[in-house]
Amino acid sequence: MYKRQGESRAADYRNRLADRGIDTDISGTDNASAAAGSRIVVAGVPPAYAADTIEAVRDDLTEEAIVVSPAVAMARNGTGFHYDTPEAGSVAEAVAAVTPDEVPIVSAFQNLAAGALTDLDRELALDVVVSGDDADAKGVVVELAEEIDGLRALDAGPLANSAEIESITPLLINLAMNNDGMHDLGVRFQ
Ligand SMILES: NC(=O)c1ccc[n+]([C@@H]2O[C@H](COP(=O)([O-])OP(=O)(O)OC[C@H]3O[C@@H](n4cnc5c(N)ncnc54)[C@H](OP(=O)(O)O)[C@@H]3O)[C@@H](O)[C@H]2O)c1
Structure with a gap:
């Protein structure tokens, strides 16, 4: 569930920026996966x-x-x-x-x-x-x-x-x- 929430929040941010012509690779996931993949x-x-x-x-x-x-x-x-x-x-x-x-x-x-x-x-x-x-x-x-x-x-x-x-x-x-x-x-x- 948390992974899906993270993904959906990230998609909102990506879309908001895309509307302004800015392409990003913002992604979302659950806390443990996010921590493991982050500096x-x-x-x-x-x-x-x-x-x-x-x-x-x-x-x-x-x-x-x-x-x-x-x-x-x-x-x-x-x-x-x-x-x-x-x-x-x-x-x-x-x-x-x-x-x-x-x-x-x-x-x-x-x-x-x-x-x-x-x-x-x-x-x-x-x-x-x-x-x-x-x-x-x-x-x-x-x-x-x-x-x-x-x-x-x-x-x-x-x-x-x-x-x-x-x-x-x-x-x-x-x-x-x-x-x-x-x-x-x-x-x-x-
Ligand atoms: N908002 C501001 O203007 C502002 C300014 C300066 C500093 N801050 C600080 O930044 C922090 C985040 O602020 P915010 O306004 O973004 O807060 P928020 O909207 O209340 O919460 C941010 C995130 O915390 C998660 N969360 C809620 N309850 C939790 C729990 N029991 N355990 C783990 N995660 C939980 C929520 O996850 P879900 O989405 O899954 O519910 C949400 O994604 C706060 O500590 C605040 O003091 C905020």
């Missing part, structure tokens, strides 16, 4: 399941794999959204705790709104803040982010600094909720 494995699932999802595929990760954690743990109460600090300190560190030692983790993309990224007509001028303990792996993710027009990647230091990156996102949502005309906000540091 970059993004734990793009709700924060509470990020560590479990990576743990479930840990034996499928290749020697070259880099795990990327974009998840943000948030709770909402009467005043707005708040960072909901995981026991490990951040979601990225929770993911790192279940990932094989030889596989580097990079924390990135938490402050990019899906609405901004999926609006293919929108001109982006946004930062992707990256943290991690493996300089080479961070470099790969920086390059990947900067392949997207309008994105600049900034290094925030080791993975232990991920909570500070993750906790920017509830602020962005609170700003969007409280200010007319603002939605899908991101950050640009100057």
Whole structure:
């Protein structure tokens, strides 16, 4: 079932890009097969399941794999959204705790709104803040982010600094909720 869901989601993306004259080889499958065939494995699932999802595929990760954690743990109460600090300190560190030692983790993309990224007509001028303990792996993710027009990647230091990156996102949502005309906000540091 999951393989079919992955295939069908990939077909949607392929078709959407084909409508704009862009041919791609985006493909989808189940998590274990995707992990086994990938250099970059993004734990793009709700924060509470990020560590479990990576743990479930840990034996499928290749020697070259880099795990990327974009998840943000948030709770909402009467005043707005708040960072909901995981026991490990951040979601990225929770993911790192279940990932094989030889596989580097990079924390990135938490402050990019899906609405901004999926609006293919929108001109982006946004930062992707990256943290991690493996300089080479961070470099790969920086390059990947900067392949997207309008994105600049900034290094925030080791993975232990991920909570500070993750906790920017509830602020962005609170700003969007409280200010007319603002939605899908991101950050640009100057
Ligand atoms: N959306 C944003 O603007 C944004 C911005 C920055 C960071 N993020 C972070 O990126 C991550 C993904 O966000 P999203 O908006 O794409 O979330 P989402 O739509 O809620 O979920 C993404 C995927 O997670 C899978 N999933 C749901 N429950 C799961 C579970 N229990 N175990 C394993 N996989 C599960 C879903 O699979 P199925 O399709 O099979 O249900 C779906 O494909 C989140 O951690 C979020 O904090 C999101």
